[in-house]
Amino acid sequence: xxxxxxxxxxxxxxxxxxxxxxRAPQRISTTGxxxxxxxxxxxxxxxxxxxxxxxxxxxxxxxxxxxxxYADTGTDWLVSELTAQGVSLAxxxxxxxxxxxxxxxTEQASEVMRVGPRNVEAVxxxxxxxxxxxxxxxxxxxxxxxxxxxxxxETMSVRTAxxxxxxx
Numbered sequence: 832x833x834x835x836x837x838x839x840x841x842x843x844x845x846x847x848x849x850x851x852x853x854r855a856p857q858r859i860s861t862t863g864x865x866x867x868x869x870x871x872x873x874x875x876x877x878x879x880x881x882x883x884x885x886x887x888x889x890x891x892x893x894x895x896x897x898x899x900x901y902a903d904t905g906t907d908w909l910v911s912e913l914t915a916q917g918v919s920l921a922x923x924x925x926x927x928x929x930x931x932x933x934x935x936x937t938e939q940a941s942e943v944m945r946v947g948p949r950n951v952e953a954v955x956x957x958x959x960x961x962x963x964x965x966x967x968x969x970x971x972x973x974x975x976x977x978x979x980x981x982x983x984x985e986t987m988s989v990r991t992a993x994x995x996x997x998x999x
Contacts, residue, residue: 841857852879858979866929870909874924880982
């Protein structure tokens with residue numbers, strides 16, 4: 832899941848249900864955020880950042896083969912990866928994007944089809960459990976997103992087909 836952190840200004844791409852950690856001057860990005868959530872955790876002082884591309888709110892109780900796929904285990908994994916790099920839990924900040932409602936839901940299937948909103952709720956719960964403040968988010972709606980996080984500037988750029996690109 833995680834590779835060695837090279838020193839260059841490249842953009843490290845994170846696939847669906849994957850995660851990675853980078854250090855400035857690198858940037859980290861992911862595409863295809865519909866109902867999925869892209870969660871970035873970063874440290875201001877040491878200039879580390881990590882991203883997980885979360886597909887679902889919570890992992891099954893047993894036999895989790897891909898921890899990055901789920902909000903609960905993916906957040907835990909990312910915190911662990913950053914602290915393994917020497918980052919203090921108290922210095923970690925968060926930004927996230929995604930969690931769109933991509934499918935129309937009938938009343939009967941409404942909770943099952945609310946994957947995006949449930950992902951956002953699960954990420955917020957996981958951040959609260961770790962005491963990590965959320966410094967920015969672009970969630971909800973019904974459009975897919977691509978995100979890129981610049982570790983040097985701590986800026987997340989969000990691109991959608993409908994709204995163009997903006998940063999926070």
